[in-house]
Amino acid sequence: MLEFEADGQPNIEDTEKWVAPTFFVYIKESWSKKSMAKNDFALAFNEVLEEKQLAKDIVVAAIESAMVSAYRRAVGASTAQHVEAKLDPETGLVTVYAEKEVVEDSVVDARTEVLLDEARKVNPEAQPGDMVVVESTPADFGRVAAQTARQVIQQRIREAERSNQMEYYQRQEGEIVSGLVQAINAQGITIGLEMKAEGTMPNNQKIPGERLKLHDRVRAVVIEVKDGNRGPQIILSRAHRNFLRRLMENEVPEIYHGIVEIRAISREPGARAKVAVSATQAGIDPVGACVGIKGVRIQAIVKELHDEKIDIIQWDADPVDYISKAISPARVSGVYLSEDKDARTATVVVGEDQLSLAIGRDGQNARLAAKLTGWRIDIKSLTEAAIDTVSKLKADAELAAMLPAAVELIPQIEDILARKAEERAITPEEYSLLGQFVDRVERRTMQAKEEAAREVDERIAAARAEIPAAAFEMPIDQSGIKEHIFNILTEAGYETVGQLMFDMKTDANKVLGLAGIGSKAIQNIEEVLGTLTFPEPEPEVVEVVAAVEETPAVAEVVAEPAPAAEVPVGEKPAERKKEAKKVVEEEDDDEHAKDGVSLDDLFQMKPEMFQAGPEAEDDSADKKKGKKGKKKGVTLEFDESLGEVVGRKKHKRGEDDGEDW
Numbered sequence: 001m002l003e004f005e006a007d008g009q010p011n012i013e014d015t016e017k018w019v020a021p022t023f024f025v026y027i028k029e030s031w032s033k034k035s036m037a038k039n040d041f042a043l044a045f046n047e048v049l050e051e052k053q054l055a056k057d058i059v060v061a062a063i064e065s066a067m068v069s070a071y072r073r074a075v076g077a078s079t080a081q082h083v084e085a086k087l088d089p090e091t092g093l094v095t096v097y098a099e100k101e102v103v104e105d106s107v108v109d110a111r112t113e114v115l116l117d118e119a120r121k122v123n124p125e126a127q128p129g130d131m132v133v134v135e136s137t138p139a140d141f142g143r144v145a146a147q148t149a150r151q152v153i154q155q156r157i158r159e160a161e162r163s164n165q166m167e168y169y170q171r172q173e174g175e176i177v178s179g180l181v182q183a184i185n186a187q188g189i190t191i192g193l194e195m196k197a198e199g200t201m202p203n204n205q206k207i208p209g210e211r212l213k214l215h216d217r218v219r220a221v222v223i224e225v226k227d228g229n230r231g232p233q234i235i236l237s238r239a240h241r242n243f244l245r246r247l248m249e250n251e252v253p254e255i256y257h258g259i260v261e262i263r264a265i266s267r268e269p270g271a272r273a274k275v276a277v278s279a280t281q282a283g284i285d286p287v288g289a290c291v292g293i294k295g296v297r298i299q300a301i302v303k304e305l306h307d308e309k310i311d312i313i314q315w316d317a318d319p320v321d322y323i324s325k326a327i328s329p330a331r332v333s334g335v336y337l338s339e340d341k342d343a344r345t346a347t348v349v350v351g352e353d354q355l356s357l358a359i360g361r362d363g364q365n366a367r368l369a370a371k372l373t374g375w376r377i378d379i380k381s382l383t384e385a386a387i388d389t390v391s392k393l394k395a396d397a398e399l400a401a402m403l404p405a406a407v408e409l410i411p412q413i414e415d416i417l418a419r420k421a422e423e424r425a426i427t428p429e430e431y432s433l434l435g436q437f438v439d440r441v442e443r444r445t446m447q448a449k450e451e452a453a454r455e456v457d458e459r460i461a462a463a464r465a466e467i468p469a470a471a472f473e474m475p476i477d478q479s480g481i482k483e484h485i486f487n488i489l490t491e492a493g494y495e496t497v498g499q500l501m502f503d504m505k506t507d508a509n510k511v512l513g514l515a516g517i518g519s520k521a522i523q524n525i526e527e528v529l530g531t532l533t534f535p536e537p538e539p540e541v542v543e544v545v546a547a548v549e550e551t552p553a554v555a556e557v558v559a560e561p562a563p564a565a566e567v568p569v570g571e572k573p574a575e576r577k578k579e580a581k582k583v584v585e586e587e588d589d590d591e592h593a594k595d596g597v598s599l600d601d602l603f604q605m606k607p608e609m610f611q612a613g614p615e616a617e618d619d620s621a622d623k624k625k626g627k628k629g630k631k632k633g634v635t636l637e638f639d640e641s642l643g644e645v646v647g648r649k650k651h652k653r654g655e656d657d658g659e660d661w
Helices: 021-031 041-052 056-075 116-122 141-148 150-171 241-251 286-291 293-304 319-326 352-359 361-373 382-395 397-402 404-408 410-421 428-466 483-491 497-506 508-512 519-531 573-589 599-603 614-625
Strands: 083-087 094-103 113-115 131-135 176-184 188-192 198-202 217-228 231-237 260-268 272-279 309-314 332-339 344-350 376-381 634-639 644-649
Touching: 041 056, 041 150, 056 083, 056 094, 056 150, 094 116, 113 116, 116 131, 150 217, 150 231, 176 198, 176 241, 198 217, 217 241, 241 260, 241 272, 241 293, 260 286, 260 361, 272 286, 272 319, 272 361, 286 293, 286 309, 293 309, 309 319, 319 332, 319 344, 319 361, 332 428, 344 352, 344 382, 344 428, 352 361, 352 376, 361 376, 376 382, 382 397, 382 410, 382 428, 397 404, 397 428, 404 410, 404 428, 410 428, 428 497, 483 519, 497 508, 497 519, 508 519
Parallel strands: 094 113, 198 231, 272 309, 344 376
Antiparallel strands: 083 094, 094 131, 176 188, 176 217, 188 198, 217 231, 260 272, 332 344, 634 644
């Protein structure tokens, strides 16, 4: 703990154990501001943490790192030597540890060597030549460190403070922050933020016409955070469309909770904005939720945006309805879409009295609607659309053939247009006729374009199907095309033979239009592609498991009756028949007998092995009854004279005569 003189100033010279210099500076400065009867390092340490808004471990690490630097400067230690410092946040004591070599006799350099006895106090198993980390705090380290480490500690704490600011505001990117205007210059406005950070609002990010004064509290959205030499550079904006998005989230609870979703925003700061919203739940009016009762919600946003007008429209999946609503407040007579490869164009037809309203001041309404929907919008009056439609019908014979009824109306339409050009009165019925005429022709034109596009897609799909799949895997350098042609095709982005074949089939002019490709090059390409062959794709192997019908256990073997073999004494013929039949059944179930005995081995057995008792005969008879009906008239017998098993047909004579057969 620090000692203090009678005048109240700390005496670092006589302090035996030094307190971290940062807090010595802090305490020394604060002593003149307020009376401190007793100083406590922990209190000063906590005040620094609160003032800098830093984590405790960050400040401790900064002090310890500075102490290591102070030690190296104080004793002249090498940077290769491992040195570490430990700070006690409660007392402020700093202890330095250094890695030294263990020596047995005497120490030559105290900075890098330590005696064996001292080393074994730390590591009892230490041996001469080992490296041991021991305490190496110099006797006068407090006074020396106060001079050498003060700036280092302040710099480390400043770096930690900037890093903390950087991490915090990177997380706030895209969110609204609040601050006080600190400075206004030609480049923009400097705004003081939380954590003693400063944000910059360039002039192009301010709302046009808005005048801010010093010490005004303003809200803005963080659009970018960059790491600068003097701390994080925080770029703020009040003109970005995300500022309007965040304001609506704050003012409309349905948007914050996800019940209403903002689908698109287009904005010209300070003048006008359009917002498309949709509901994620049935029965919710998204436009009404954003406007609020008597417009209280939207008015709060308008006031924050310096009286910027805001149009809230309902998003629609149908482009025609969506574009019609985006043109509001103008009423739309018809919307006709045309999708090309490069752009999507929507022709919007409005009445004569709605034309200026649809276009807006300097085309503002049309620009905002185009940004909101993503379509290029052409706005025409009903009269202009009718004139263009008549010209289209006269110029396009194919379209005229599709619409004979519209062609018949051309004289009547031209008469109405002539009277309009002469500024003569036109009845509402005639305006309605113009609208119907334009709508019929434009819709048929859209349908024809869709059919043509569908045909093109089908033709492209058919052309691709004709090209083998292996062609799209073959590199173009393996095709055999001349080297200079190959270089031109590679620069144009062709990588496989399939790509080249596809373009040659669908649009050969695309290849011919490449720089350096002429008729001879095209001829070489066609000849090479014509001679290429591709291996047939291997058929897919499909494992088919066929259902195998259960084979009968006893094969039908029909043979002519043979003379009965001699039966040994004591053996019944029926028993031998049953046993022989059983062996054949087991053989039919597998190529070899189930019990491991083959047919050849069976015939080498003695006749006594085929004997069976009455119970076996009965069981065999029961099994025989369970066989299929067609096998009941056949039995198998072992004929010793022939040396084989033969089948005999049985003829049933009667059931009650006492004989089985």
